[in-house]
Amino acid sequence: MMIQLGNFFFRCRNIIFIFLYLLLFVPSAELFGAERWGDKYFLYPIVLGLLITVSGQLIRGGTIGLAYIIRGGQNRQVYADGLVTTGIFNHVRNPLYIGNILMLWGAGIMANSFLFTLIIMPLFLCIYQCIVLAEEAYLKKKFGMDFIDYTKRVNRWVPNFKGIGDTFSSMKFNWKRWLIKEYGTQFVWLLGIAFILLYKYPTLIGRDPETKLKYAGICLLVIGTYYLTIRFMKKSGRWK
Template sequence: MITIGNFFFTYRNILFIVLYLLLFIPSPMLFSPEVFGEKYYLFPIILGLAVTFAGELIRGITIGLAYIIRGGKDRKVYAEKLVTEGIFRHCRNPLYVGNILMLLGVGILSNSLIYVAIVMPLFLFIYQTIVLAEENFLRNKFGVDFDNYCKRVNRWLINFNGLSETFSGMQFNYKRWILKEYNTLLVWLIGIFALLLFTYPQVVPDVNSRNTLFGVIVVFLLLVYGYIKYLKKSGKMTDSMA
């Protein structure tokens, strides 16, 4: 499993893009009008948005409180230090939990039975192998410190006890959240609006208005993305708390 996890870690960015694109393949409905009535589309929209935004909320809070190097080194698992503060006090993999919820939420939003029933279990398997590979690296590097951390903190479940103390004892770095997350946010938001507008014509019945609205949204998001990228590259925005 560790060998498989190292393989998935190396190619995870490509794999996750492919998994994201699978949102748009034809599929039987998760919520059908035959079962849920004329307003069936409200169920995947409300539930899907709630779940996917919960995932980004978890990611945002995690990154803003205590950032952990996610990219590895030379496309291999890597860590400079054992991060145990912030949300990592309450869950060993909060970023991955956030990713899972984000993808599950857009899967529900797409109203795709195939995505929720087949793609999501595949996604969970990939993440489990990646986590096992990461844990093997961390155990070899940090030894007993990592073992003690594992005894205190669950791999996947978030322990909400003591969250208020964590928040009060640390300062949320919103600049770091923006600078580390703006790539993810762009793809995620474009996907959400595409699903809302083109999966549910009930939202905007007129085709021309729908296409125009989506175009305006994409242009706006790209402009915001470009501006943040400019601020980052120019050094006018950094993740410094000063």
């Protein structure tokens, strides 16, 4: 049952990710409130959330930059043309998904949302567990004992950091690949962070609508310029 659900969620995972991201802005009870945390209560979710969500993007960056694995499947179905076990995949089997989880979890904490952090995120974890089970069923069927041996050596979710320094020192980090494979995700992620800060924390820039609109325009310009620059470098073939 979970494998069938996983195949369904795999086909819809991009839409699911965007939908869950939009739920960050649904009104919710606060994780951190002024009554308990004092006048500077808003700093706690901002700092903690940023640390977590940025760590998620760094994990994704380290994974893609060292040993990239085809994430898109084929014809909206689970697919792999090879079994990737090097780079970060040598320390945990699903580093890209761990990165996604941390990015969303950190964003939920930044939004100071009880609903998102403690209700939506567990649902997100269940969806990813189903997807992973579907992927593993496919990989076991295609790669047999090679994949089974890999699962015995490397954990599904809990990273083993032993030898992580050797992994980074023994492989060349391809930062161009990180950017051209990740700029779309980064665009949505950065916009989400910007609008959380602008609209969830009026004490940072004030409550004046014109001021909010001005800063929103600046954020959109900066992030949009980054997106268009990386897209141009990719499509023009200057970064291969």
